[in-house]
Amino acid sequence: MQFEHSDKVKGLIARLEAFMDEHVYPNEQAYLDWVHDPANLWKEWPGMEALKDKARAEGLWNLFLPHEYGEFSPGLTNLEYAPLAEIMGRAPFSSQVFNCSAPDTGNMEVLAKFGSPAQQERWLKPLLNGEIRSAYVMTEPQVASSDATNLELSILPDGDDYVINGRKWWISGPMHPRCDLYIVMGKTLFDNPRHSQHSQIIVPRDTPGITMVRNLTVFGSMNSPGGECELRFDNVRVPKENLILGEGRGFEIAQGRLGPGRIHHCMRSIGQAQRSLEIMARRADSRVAFGKRLADQSSIRQDIARSFCEIEMARLLTLKAADQMDRHGNKVAKDLIAAIKVIAPQMAQTIADRAIQVHGGMGVSDDTPIAYFFTLNRYLRIADGPDEVHMSQLGKMKIAEYVAMNAR
Template sequence: MDFEYSTRVAALLKTLEAFMDEHVYPNERAYYDFVHDQNNLWQEWPQMEALKDKARAAGLWNLFLPHEYGEFSPGLSNLEYAPLAEAMGRVPWASQIFNCSAPDTGNMEVLAKFGSPDQQERWLKPLLAGKIRSAYVMTEPQVASSDATNLELSILPDGDDYVINGRKWWISNAMHPRCDIFIVMGKTHFDAPRHIQHSQILVPRDTPGVEVVRHLTVFGSHNSPGGEVELKFDNVRVPKENLILGEGRGFEIAQGRLGPGRIHHCMRSIGQAQRALEHMARRADSRVAFGKKLADQSSIRQDVARSFCEVEMARLLTLKAADAMDRYGNKKAKDLIAAIKVIAPTMAQTVADRAIQVHGGMGVSDDTPVAGFFTLNRYIRITDGPEEVHMSQLGKQKIAEYAAMNAR
């Protein structure tokens, strides 16, 4: 077991951290002010494309895509990507600069793994080039979508087309001005066994019948420019060649997509927790109350120490899960992926909460990033499956595994 980064990863991390220092941290306030100005709703921050060009020129591009994807990948493993994703995650919007942001990353993995050559040519290549954005359309308002077998949107054949009808919500990135393509999950076989009822299909954003019903806010924020929305599909027609992999393969595709997506969230959450810890320590060292520094208060020291321990534990579990994905595949690593999806966002939320407390009134403002880290990770505890679902499945798996072992 080697805890040192490879020469290549160490070099990439050094380049990435220098890029963040020069181009990202100095622009945090400018970005925040722009996207929270209601006059700029659903508009991209004007500096984003220039920074993407700089990142591409620096070799910091598409780093998320695992090496098994051949020509589409820069050749990194999941384990090698982890510290890079953590560094990007310290500023939540930074991943887009490096073409490593959700939901595009998961959608690119779907197209790279399951897409036809025509689908890859039309949609994957522009996504890999950062020319377009995308959305993943799965969750529905009328059913508990944490159980994906509940999904009811219909994708039914009609001549040379499929006709799509239904509603979806919490669709991230749908409002982005560069969002050109949706990957939509729905039912093609209503009477089939439950895990082969669903399919996934590519729907261009401007297809007739696709309607934005409303914009959804997250803790009061529109999350511009991508946003979250409720969508209505009203007799939406797309060609049959837009179906991904085949009818009834929707769950197979979803599992191939969500495993890496879940661990990428965790990598970024650890970056946010680490940065919250650093802010907390600096605040404690600089703030004086009742005649002495906060850093001299035992309770504050305990919060810093406990936070350090929790960040380190989550980081190590993330690395172990990433390594298992590389060695054995996502399916065999599902227990570790589930474990870190339960642990990382809750840990980051907790560390951010402690940082808020140490900052006092400043902590609940936007003068530091810690309040944003708190709300973001509270949200991530629900995205890609709520933690209760992961714990239920993980508990079931481990009970069966350990019950089958000989008693010792």
């Protein structure tokens, strides 16, 4: 197993770190101050486009898109992208600077892998250029959506159109001023086997019949400028050519989308955990309590040592999963993807919690990013499938695998 990054990746890491030092970290507080100001609700931070232009000019653009997508891709593998996503994860808003932010990344992969030439021309190219943003519309309030076969929103043919009816919630990004399209998953073939009933379709944001029911808060935050929303679709009509891949292909598309998206989240979580550890160590070195530096307290040293070990283990598992995705495909690597999706957000949440404790009252404020890292990773333990679902499926896979082996 090769543990050394290639010269190409080393060069990208150096360029990305230099860009973060020069342009991202110095603007981080200005960005946070802007999006937390109620007067700026659902408005983009004014400095974003300038940073995007700089990143594009530096060639630090669309780095997430796997190499197999040819003309649409910068040519990186999942393994090569992993350390870059970790660096971006250290300042979560920076993913948009490099056009590598969810949910756009997953939607671009869907359109690159499954979209028709017309869909790619109309929607993928503006997304790849960072001109528009998007949302992925899957979860529903009235059913347990972690089992996506429960989804009830209907996508039914009618003449030259499909007609969409139903409710969705926890949809990330619809409030962003640049959000122009939704990719919507719903049921088309009601009598088919349960995994071939659903379809996915492109719905322009301004299509008549879409109602923004309410904005949802996450740990009290509106998450401006994109937000999370509940949506209602009442006889929403879109042309048949907006259907992606074909009727009943929704689960095939979802699996192609969610595998890479899950591991991208994990890469970013590791960056947040690493930054939390660094901040915690600096705090322990500088803070004196009861006549003694915190760094001289055995319990603090143990927390820092344990955090280092846990980050290294999660990073190695992430790299192994990415390598298996590159070598054998997402389906073969699904056990490792499930494992790291459980491990990484919990690990990052735990390390952020330790860092909060070392900072005392300061730790729960916005004076450092660690409180945000804590809540973000707690949320990620539900997003893209809750821990329990991944554990259940992983356990089922491993039982079947080991039972099939010859006893020895």
